[in-house]
Amino acid sequence: MYVEMKDICKTFDGFQASDHVSFGIEKGQMAALLGPSGSGKTTILRMIAGLDRPDFGDIRINGIRVNDLPGNKRGIGFVFQNYALFRYMTVADNIGFGLEVQKKSKAEIKTRVEELLELISMEDLGKRYPHQLSGGQRQRVAFARALAPDPGLLLLDEPFAAIDAKVRRELRNWLRDMIERVGITSIFVTHDQEEAMEVANQVIIINQGKIEQIGTPDEICFHPKTDFVAEFIETERFSGKGR
Amino acid sequence: MEQQIVKVKNKKGVRVIPGFGLSMGVTLAMLGCFILIPLASIFISASKMSFQEFTEVVTSRQVMSGYLVSFSCAFLAALINGVFGLILAWVLVRYEFPGKRIMDGMIELPFALPTAVAGISLTFLYSDQGWIGAAFDKIGISIAYTRIGITIAMVFVGIPFVVRSVQPVLEKLDRQYEEAAMMLGAGRTRTFFKVILPELFPALLAGFGLAFARGIGEYGSVVFIAGNIPFKTQIAPLLIMSKLEQYKYSDATAIALALLLVSFLLMLFINSLQIYMQKFSKA
Numbered sequence: 001m002y003v004e005m006k007d008i009c010k011t012f013d014g015f016q017a018s019d020h021v022s023f024g025i026e027k028g029q030m031a032a033l034l035g036p037s038g039s040g041k042t043t044i045l046r047m048i049a050g051l052d053r054p055d056f057g058d059i060r061i062n063g064i065r066v067n068d069l070p071g072n073k074r075g076i077g078f079v080f081q082n083y084a085l086f087r088y089m090t091v092a093d094n095i096g097f098g099l100e101v102q103k104k105s106k107a108e109i110k111t112r113v114e115e116l117l118e119l120i121s122m123e124d125l126g127k128r129y130p131h132q133l134s135g136g137q138r139q140r141v142a143f144a145r146a147l148a149p150d151p152g153l154l155l156l157d158e159p160f161a162a163i164d165a166k167v168r169r170e171l172r173n174w175l176r177d178m179i180e181r182v183g184i185t186s187i188f189v190t191h192d193q194e195e196a197m198e199v200a201n202q203v204i205i206i207n208q209g210k211i212e213q214i215g216t217p218d219e220i221c222f223h224p225k226t227d228f229v230a231e232f233i234e235t236e237r238f239s240g241k242g243r
Numbered sequence: 244m245e246q247q248i249v250k251v252k253n254k255k256g257v258r259v260i261p262g263f264g265l266s267m268g269v270t271l272a273m274l275g276c277f278i279l280i281p282l283a284s285i286f287i288s289a290s291k292m293s294f295q296e297f298t299e300v301v302t303s304r305q306v307m308s309g310y311l312v313s314f315s316c317a318f319l320a321a322l323i324n325g326v327f328g329l330i331l332a333w334v335l336v337r338y339e340f341p342g343k344r345i346m347d348g349m350i351e352l353p354f355a356l357p358t359a360v361a362g363i364s365l366t367f368l369y370s371d372q373g374w375i376g377a378a379f380d381k382i383g384i385s386i387a388y389t390r391i392g393i394t395i396a397m398v399f400v401g402i403p404f405v406v407r408s409v410q411p412v413l414e415k416l417d418r419q420y421e422e423a424a425m426m427l428g429a430g431r432t433r434t435f436f437k438v439i440l441p442e443l444f445p446a447l448l449a450g451f452g453l454a455f456a457r458g459i460g461e462y463g464s465v466v467f468i469a470g471n472i473p474f475k476t477q478i479a480p481l482l483i484m485s486k487l488e489q490y491k492y493s494d495a496t497a498i499a500l501a502l503l504l505v506s507f508l509l510m511l512f513i514n515s516l517q518i519y520m521q522k523f524s525k526a
Contacts, residue, residue, distance in 0.1 A: 051422050071425050078426035084419035087523045088441035097437075098427035129523060149428055 002027040002185050003048060003153060008057035010043055010209075017043040018054065019209040025202065030179055031187045032200035036232070040209040041189045045155050048187065050074050061153065077146030077184075079156040083138045085130040091141050092117070092126035098149035116144040119178070136167045143175065147182060154179065156188035160195060172199055193233055197221065205229050285503065288496040300497040305473060306482055310502065313479040316390055317458025320397030324454045325447055327398075328405025335406070336413045350406050353399055358463025365396055366467040388470030393478065396464045401454030408450030409443055416442055445520040452513035459506055 003025045010018040017040040025031045033041040046052040048059060050071030059066050066074055085094050092113050099109045117123050120140040130138055139159065146154060159175065160168045176199045179186050190196050196203050197217040205212040205220065205228075213225045224230035289297065300306065335347050353361065367373050370387040371380040379386055386392045420442065424434040462480040469476040479502050486495035 049426060051425070071422075072428045072430060075428075076426060078423070080419050080423055082417075082419060084417070084423035086420065086423070086438055086441075097424070097429070101428040101430075101433065131523060145427070 032196035035206035077151035083142035321455035362464035362467035397458035404453035405450035
C-alpha cells in the first residue's frame with residue numbers, strides 16, 4: 001500500500017464529513033474519489049494532504065504514519081480546484097516556487113522549469129502571468145507546479161470543474177497520459193462518473209462520508225455493490241452527463 | 244477581487260444602469276464645492292504674488308525646514324503604520340479572541356477624537372514628566388518637542404487608514420493561496436512574504452498613502468507635542484497658521500500651494516503604483 005487510510009473520522013461542527021473511512025491505494029495507481037457534492041470526498045483529499053486533520057484514525061504514506069506531519073513536510077503535490085496560481089508571479093516562477101523552497105540552485109530551477117514547460121507544451125509562455133492564460137493553460141501550469149518538487153503522490157481536487165465542457169474531455173485525456181508518463185501515484189476528486197471511469201483505474205465511491213464501494217471502473221459499472229452505487233451510476237448516465 | 248467594469252452604454256446608446264446623469268451631476272457638484280473650488284482659491288490667492296515673491300517665501304529656510312519635518316515625519320509615521328497596521332488587521336481578521344469586537348471598534352477612535360485632545364494627551368504622556376516620556380528620559384531619549392514626538396502623533400492619527408484598507412482585502416483573501424504554498428513545501432515566513440504580502444500590497448499601499456497624506460496635513464495633534472522649535476520641530480501646517488496669524492495671507496497660501504503640489508505628486512505616484520499592481524488581480 002502506498003497510501004493507506006484507516007478508520008478515518010472527521011466532523012465539522014457536528015457534521016460527519018468522514019465516517020470510518022478506510023482504503024488503500026497501490027503505488028503507481030490513479031484513483032478517483034467519486035461521489036455527489038457534499039459527500040465528503042474533498043475532505044478526504046485534504047486530510048491526506050495535511051490541510052485538515054482527522055479526528056480519529058491513521059493516514060499512512062509509504063508505510064509511515066503522517067497524521068502529525070504538517071502538509072509542507074509530506075512531499076505531496078496538490079492541484080487545487082481553482083488552481084490557486086500565484087498571480088503576482090510569472091508562470092515560470094509559479095512552477096519554480098516549490099524548487100526555490102528546496103533551496104535548489106538557480107540553474108537547477110531553470111532546467112527543471114524548462115523541462116516542465118516542455119512537458120505541458122507551454123515552452124514560450126514562461127514569462128506570462130496567470131491572468132494572461134486560458135483556463136486550460138492555467139490548469140496545466142497548476143499541474144506542472146505541483147509536479148516540480150518531484151512529489152511521491154499527486155492529489156487533484158475536481159481538476160476539471162472550472163473548465164468548459166468542450167476542452168474538458170481533451171484535457172482529461174491529456175492529464176491521464178501525463179500522469180502515466182510521469183508514473184506518479186495520484187488521487188483525484190470528482191462528482192462526474194464518466195470522468196472517474198475514463199481516467200482512473202481505481203474508483204472509490206463515497207456517499208455521506210462513507211465508502212460505498214471500491215473497485216475498478218468495470219467492477220463499479222457492472223457489479224454495483226449497493227443500491228446507492230447502482231443508482232448513482234444510472235442517474236448519471238441518463239441525466240445526459242455522459243457526453 | 245474580480246473587478247468588473249460595467250459598460251456605460253450599450254449599442255443603442257441606452258445606459259444599462261439608469262441614473263448616470265443625476266449621479267454624475269451630484270458627484271461633480273460635490274467634487275466642485277468641497278474640493279476643487281476651495282483648492283482653486285489657493286491658486287487664485289497665490290497668483291496675486293509675483294513668481295519671485297512666491298519662490299522667496301517657499302524657499303525660505305524656515306519654510307524649507309518645515310516641509311522637511313512634515314514630509315520626513317509623515318513618511319516615517321506612514322511606514323510604521325504600514326507595518327503595525329498590517330499586524331493589527333491580521334490579528335483582527337485571522338484570530339478569534341474575547342474582546343475582538345471592542346478592539347475592532349477602538350481602531351477608529353483616532354478619527355472620532357478631536358485632534359487637539361489627542362495632542363494634549365500625547366504631550367502629557369510623552370513629555371519628560373509623563374508616564375512614558377519619563378521612562379525614556381532616563382535613558383536619554385526625549386520624545387516630546389522632538390521629531391520623534393511628531394512622528395508618534397502622526398502614527399496615532401494615521402493608523403486607522405492602514406487597518407481599514409487592509410482588513411477587507413485580508414478577509415476576502417482565498418486560503419487556497421496559502422494552502423498551495425504550503426503544499427509546495429513553503430514554511431510560514433516564506434508563504435507570508437512571497438504569497439500573502441503581494442496580495443495585500445495594493446491595499447497596504449493605499450493605506451500607506453492615506454496615512455502619509457493625513458500626516459502631512461495634520462495640525463491639531465502635532466502642534467502640542469512638537470514644541471514648534473524653529474528649524475527643528477516646526478511643521479509646514481504650523482507655518483501656514485503663523486503666517487495667517489500675522490495677516491500674511493498670500494505667504495500662507497504660497498506655502499500651502501507648494502505643500503499641495505508636492506502632496507499631489509506623491510499621491511499620484513502612489514496611486515499609479517497601485518493601479519499598476521491591480522492589473523494582476525484579474526486572474
